[in-house]
Amino acid sequence: MSKEYKAFRLWVRCFKVVDKNGCWTLRKIRRTKTVKKGTMTYPPGFKTGKKLQYKIEGRYVVAHRVWFYATEESREVLGRPNATVSHRCHNEHCLNPDHLVVEPLQVNQSRNTCTGVCLHRPKCIRDGNQADKTKFAAYFVNNKLVIE
Numbered sequence: 001m002s003k004e005y006k007a008f009r010l011w012v013r014c015f016k017v018v019d020k021n022g023c024w025t026l027r028k029i030r031r032t033k034t035v036k037k038g039t040m041t042y043p044p045g046f047k048t049g050k051k052l053q054y055k056i057e058g059r060y061v062v063a064h065r066v067w068f069y070a071t072e073e074s075r076e077v078l079g080r081p082n083a084t085v086s087h088r089c090h091n092e093h094c095l096n097p098d099h100l101v102v103e104p105l106q107v108n109q110s111r112n113t114c115t116g117v118c119l120h121r122p123k124c125i126r127d128g129n130q131a132d133k134t135k136f137a138a139y140f141v142n143n144k145l146v147i148e
Contacts (some may be wrong), residue, residue, distance in 0.1 A: 004045065004056040008066050011043040012095050021125055023094040026052065038067075052093065077102050084108045089125040099125060120148045 016024040028042055031046050042048065045055050046063065055062040056069055068074040077083060086108040091100040101122060111124060117122045 002057065003065065004054075007045060008054055008056065008063075011045070012071060015043055021089050021091070022096060023089050023091045023099060024096040025091075025093050026095060060096065062105075064092075064095055064100055067095075067100060068102065082106070084109055088120075088122060090114075 003102045012024065013027065015027050017027045018024055026042060042052065047053050047055070047060060049107060052063040054063045054066050055061075056066055056104070061069065061132075062085075064087070065078070068078050070083060074125070078085070080103040083102055084105050086101050086103050087094055087099055088101060089096070090111065091099075107120065114120060118126075
């Protein structure tokens with residue numbers, strides 16, 4: 001496990017904010033002792049643009065994909081054609097590994113229209129419902145990557 005990945009895990013653990021659905025978002029930290037405009041930023045290694053990114057192995061990666069960069073096996077899953085990291089919770093800023101799943105692009109896009117009865121495996125997370133952790137493709141259980 002690389003130093004960058006260990007640092008990422010530490011930053012997320014220390015600075016996460018958990019909402020009612022169990023989503024982890026990263027809060028900003030103060031860069032200086034005084035509070036003034038422009039002093040709040042994300043922890044070292046992170047940068048913002050359209051999406052929160054983290055520097056790992058010399059390049060910036062969208063932060064929620066970093067969980068899948070821990071092992072060669074998981075990188076191989078992401079290298080498959082049309083493989084995307086999908087947010088089961090529909091929160092694009094979520095960093096909770098239990099809310100992320102690697103699946104084909106078409107399935108990922110179909111989650112955007114998911115309302116009411118969910119037919120996805122694993123099911124979407126809405127309104128605090130996290131009971132279903134059905135296995136499918138690649139996903140996390142207790143912070144360990146499971147690949148089917």
